[in-house]
Amino acid sequence: MKKVKIRLDRLAPVGINAALELKCVGAALAAALLWGSVAPLHIVGEFMDFKELLNVGVFNKMPGFSTLFGGALYGFAAVITGLCALAVWHWLYPRLGARSDYTLRRLPRRSERYVRAFAIPLAGIVISALLAAIVLLASRALYTYMRGWALRGVTLPAGMEDMYA
Amino acid sequence: MLELNKIYKSYGFTTAIDCVTLSVGPGEIVGLFGENGAGKTTLLKCALGLTAHEGTVSLDGEPVTRRNIERLSFATCEHSFFPGLTPNAHRDFYREHFPKWREKRYAALMDFFRLPPRKPLRSFSTGQKNQFEVILALSQGADYILMDEPFAGNDIFNREDFYKVLLGILEPEETVILSTHLLEEVENFVSRAVLIKKGKIVGDELISDLEDRGTDLMGFVKSAYGYEPDRVSRALGKLTGEEDEK
Numbered sequence: 001m002k003k004v005k006i007r008l009d010r011l012a013p014v015g016i017n018a019a020l021e022l023k024c025v026g027a028a029l030a031a032a033l034l035w036g037s038v039a040p041l042h043i044v045g046e047f048m049d050f051k052e053l054l055n056v057g058v059f060n061k062m063p064g065f066s067t068l069f070g071g072a073l074y075g076f077a078a079v080i081t082g083l084c085a086l087a088v089w090h091w092l093y094p095r096l097g098a099r100s101d102y103t104l105r106r107l108p109r110r111s112e113r114y115v116r117a118f119a120i121p122l123a124g125i126v127i128s129a130l131l132a133a134i135v136l137l138a139s140r141a142l143y144t145y146m147r148g149w150a151l152r153g154v155t156l157p158a159g160m161e162d163m164y165a
Numbered sequence: 166m167l168e169l170n171k172i173y174k175s176y177g178f179t180t181a182i183d184c185v186t187l188s189v190g191p192g193e194i195v196g197l198f199g200e201n202g203a204g205k206t207t208l209l210k211c212a213l214g215l216t217a218h219e220g221t222v223s224l225d226g227e228p229v230t231r232r233n234i235e236r237l238s239f240a241t242c243e244h245s246f247f248p249g250l251t252p253n254a255h256r257d258f259y260r261e262h263f264p265k266w267r268e269k270r271y272a273a274l275m276d277f278f279r280l281p282p283r284k285p286l287r288s289f290s291t292g293q294k295n296q297f298e299v300i301l302a303l304s305q306g307a308d309y310i311l312m313d314e315p316f317a318g319n320d321i322f323n324r325e326d327f328y329k330v331l332l333g334i335l336e337p338e339e340t341v342i343l344s345t346h347l348l349e350e351v352e353n354f355v356s357r358a359v360l361i362k363k364g365k366i367v368g369d370e371l372i373s374d375l376e377d378r379g380t381d382l383m384g385f386v387k388s389a390y391g392y393e394p395d396r397v398s399r400a401l402g403k404l405t406g407e408e409d410e411k
Contacts, residue, residue: 014258015249094247097287102215102245107262108235 010112011119013093014100018120021086025124028082032075032128036135039072040142047146054154062150062164065143072139076132080125087121166190167237167309167340172211172220174204174364181207182218183364191308192337196355197344198386204364205344206241209311212342213239224309235263238307240299242314248287252280252297265306270334274300277330291318299327303334312343321350328354352382360389 012018046063053060094101094113104113151164167189174182182204189195197205211218214229222229224236239245246255252275260266275282278296286294299315316324324347332354335341345351352372360368368389375385387394 014247097248098244098246099241100245100247102213102239102241102243103247105215106213106234106237106239108231109262110231112262 010115013090013116014104016090016093021120025083025086025120028079029124029128029131032079033131033135035075036072036132039069039135039139042070043068043139043143043146047150051150054150059157059160062147065140068143069136069139072135073132076128076135079128083121083124083128086124087118090117090121093117166225167212167342168221168223168226169208169212170221170223172208172218172222174207174211174216174218180364182211184220185361185364185366187359187366187369189309189340189342191340193357194335194341194355195343195357195359196348196351196382197342197359197361198346198348199361200390203361205361206313207364208361209239209241209313209342209344212311213237215239235265235306236308238302238305238310240302240310240312240315242295242298242317244294244298246286246294246298246301249285251285252282255286255297255301259301259305263305263307267304267306271300271304273334274303274330277326292320292323295319296323296327303331308338309340309342312341312345314345315343316345316347324350348382348386355382358382358385360386362390 008018008022010018012021046068050060050063094104101113104116107113156164169185169187172182172185172187173180185204185208187208197208199205207216210216211220212222212229214222214234224233227233229237247258250258256266256268256271260268278293278300280289280293280297280300286297289297295316295318299312302310302312302315316327319327328351331341343351343355355372357371358368358375359366368385370385372382375382380388386392393399
């Protein structure tokens with residue numbers, strides 16, 4: 001099988017350090033993931049408190065998913081916004097200080113100009129969206145599980161079943 | 166043969182190029198002359214496909230596409246190099262993208278102009294930047310070399326050296342289209358003069374034909390442009406008259 005070698009220096013505009021840019025995007029994604037991972041911890045913590053109160057006969061309103069999940073995706077939204085700005089900057093970069101876009105537009109390899117402008121931002125946006133979806137689905141699954149766990153073995157007073165349905 | 170057929174280009178309501186048809190054959194050195202805003206730069210950009218236009222551009226009968234675009238190179242006073250790269254990095258980039266890259270010519274020209282190979286272009290002087298821009302265009306391995314005011318900012322000695330070098334290194338099949346204001350300087354360098362005025366070609370002559378008729382490039386340009394020799398004296402006379410009246 002033929003090995004496909006990806007050259008990092010061809011993933012960013014000519015003159016920009018692609019490796020450094022990839023590291024920055026990676027760090028931003030890690031930070032967004034860290035921010036997003038607070039939501040599951042919050043869900044677990046809230047349901048543990050909720051369960052404790054149920055056990056002593058305090059029947060509070062069950063915490064809603066959207067309340068607990070809160071702004072867990074804000075980090076990803078910020079990263080995606082930043083990556084959109086990066087794409088615009090990459091596109092305009094060959095016009096800064098000179099008109100090297102003329103050279104890029106004359107290259108026999110048509111894709112070169114687009115790959116260099118959009119490869120890193122687009123990959124970052126896709127990864128960011130995937131991570132956001134994973135955080136959302138995992139949090140939702142955890143919420144469903146914790147809800148069942150909190151109500152397990154609890155005898156609800158008559159008329160309160162609907163409240164926790 | 167590079168053929169531009171019925172090229173039309175407008176910017177809003179302003180017509181920049183008005184139905185220009187021009188053919189340039191192999192080995193020609195064509196001077197493209199005209200006043201500021203006449204359409205010289207726009208015409209070159211249309212030929213290279215750098216700006217949207219009406220009409221067709223073909224190379225030996227084939228439309229200019231990705232398959233044959235490497236046969237055209239471009240040197241512009243706007244500079245099409247990458248400011249953050251060194252000449253050596255440019256060499257590697259061009260070598261990778263243009264299979265007919267002329268390594269020997271590049272090395273010789275770099276050596277001739279004594280350009281530092283390991284300094285980023287952004288640290289070069291304007292003259293050095295112009296030189297490097299032209300070096301890239303000449304070394305790309307193109308059959309048609311388009312130059313738009315490539316020596317703007319270079320001193321006279323530099324320019325003279327360049328014309329001499331250019332005449333010495335060009336191969337018979339290489340074609341140069343040079344847009345410039347420096348008429349007298351390029352008179353002995355170009356083989357054909359094309360005049361453009363308000364987006365239209367108003368003159369197209371071989372230098373040898375001009376010589377046969379006993380006229381020079383400047384005379385040809387002045388007559389094609391309808392230059393009035395007494396314009397300056399009339400203007401001065403008017404001014405002086407006004408001042409006298411006061």
